[in-house]
Amino acid sequence: MRAMVIHHHLGDSGGFISDEFRRKGAEVTSHLFPHDGPLPSPQDADHVIILGAAASVNDEGPARIWIEQEQEWLRTADRMGVPILGICFGAQMLCAALGGEIVTAPRRELGWTMVEPVDSAVIPPGPWMQLHSDGCLPPPGARILARNDMGVQAFSLGPHLAVQFHPEFDKAHLHRWMEGGVREVFLREGQDPDALLSQTIAEEPEARARAGVLVATALAQARRSVIR
Template sequence: MSPLGPVAERFTEHGYDIAYHPVVAEEHFHAPTVTTSFPDFTHFDAVLLMGAPWSTYDHTLIGSWVLPEMHQLRQADSAGVPVFGICFGGQLLAAVHGGRVTPAPTPEIGWTAVTTDDESLVPSGPWFEWHYDRWHLPPTAVELARSPAASQAFVLRRNLAVQFHPELTPAMLTGWLNHGGAAKATEQGRDPASLLIETNRQAAAAAQRSRALVDGFIKLTSSRQEPEPAPRRRWPDRRPQS
């Protein structure tokens, strides 16, 4: 499973314990029709949905686990459990709450300028993108950020979705490129070596933006303006990043 980088680090600094729940093991990536027993999302203080290399709507391929997960997300929303969705996770939030996910006319791969309406919640960046699908907003969602190719962030009740990858680190990108990503990037006209060079250049500033994003999510979903020291809390992660 890929690490969660500065996103997990910031949650830990806010007093959260992390309960990981990977769904598809690496050896099953080419045949991800697996089953899993999700923990009850309503038993956690927050849920983090990570990326995945598949499409949320490909139920023939991943319906064995994505449909039960969608049920869990509806239950979490009804219970008021905060959910933070990243890339595939954000698309899943859109699909669960009345939006749609479709192939994007233009895949986004690499560091991308993102325009935001709320710097305190979703800092403008560049942010790292790697996605081939895009969401269409749920009816009552409020879009917070966008790029020319896709909506980049929305909020709906206590759910926050982002299309980019705030968890990315140079080591993580190296792993993606070494496990098939280099060929996929090349197919889309992107140079893998240049992506890694730029990621190293952006790493420090991007980590600070990621920390601010987590801070914004916690403020958005908490009755407190600043989280205070408290007993350790737990939240589940759902799968390796795409």
Template sequence: MRALIIRHDHPSDAGFVGERLLARGFELTEILVVPEESKDDPRVTVDWPDPHGFDAVVSLGAPWSVYDADTIGTWIGGELALLRDAFDADIPVLGICFGAQAMATALGGAVERAPYPEIGWTPVQTDAPGLVPEGPWFEWHFDRIVLPPGAKELARTDVGPQAFTVGRSLCVQFHPEVTPQIVQAWMEDGGDEEATAYGFDPAELVLPLEGARERAHALVDAFLDEVAGL
């Protein structure tokens, strides 16, 4: 089986999620949307692959907003089309943070500014603990999802939806993929100043959390087995 991994920026990778997909026998194909040399001007041109050649698509997080086309340019339209095409073809999508927001937007939902950011390890209120445990899960976002038609909300915080299913796809607002190395890379790419500005201690954010890998692997297994039927 083959999975397409959409990496939006260079410090981010599939982490624990990719690790579990490999263990489940997937061949991973990565596309990096905005390379490091374009991080200050992410209005790049992207040659999007055809999702029909894959058994699953994973769309990761990003430091931008889905609706901020003035900053990120036209590539977001291409990604929304890819996600919509995958959904129409019954190809499962695992959307993570920005990827979840993009999937919601592609299917007729929306993304709006959250009343306050969620940063760091955060528990969620879940209706489906066997699929989306309460966590805690790592968060780093300033926007929130307005669910698309037909979506089923599975988990939430006071800020907004944290997980939903639609068709054979699962989308989560949090970051099951994060390893300490990923968080450290985010810090070195400007996240330390951002976290400090909002009252968070960067040194505490990069500390590994017991059970994070196991929860991430369990979520991937539940996505593959219960939602995607793979």
């Protein structure tokens, strides 16, 4: 199995999600878009993982060009039947590319957060790391798998799985986020970054296990789509 991780910032990685794909025998590659140039052919992957970004899917500034390029690439992957796991911004990109809508969330969602799954064996209730201010109105035909008071937190469509939260997240991610300016965001929102780091360290073992469940769900979703 070949798993391709698409990330948008130098400090980001597939974290626990990449680890779990490797544990299941996958060869994991990554592509920093748009920094590394055009996206590889979706045919180069058996599963695609799209990570988060500071941009909004609805941005109309300079990012608009690469956002539209990536959305068209996702539509191509969908037509080819390549399963996609979208994470946070990646979930929103998948949602918009396949006919859904991205809306401003009621408030910025930050920190370790619980969700309300339809089936906790498919999407564990968490807590999951969150950092976003947009949300998904999923495409027609999507199955809602989890939500909370902020809106949809996970959905599936065909072979694809989209989650609004960050299952890849560990303490190294938080350090990189803080160095990139997120510390100020947490402070403005009334959260203590140091307390958040302590909680992140405490959550790591269970967060890794929850990521394993999520990868199993993504792979099962892809298999069900092929069987149908």
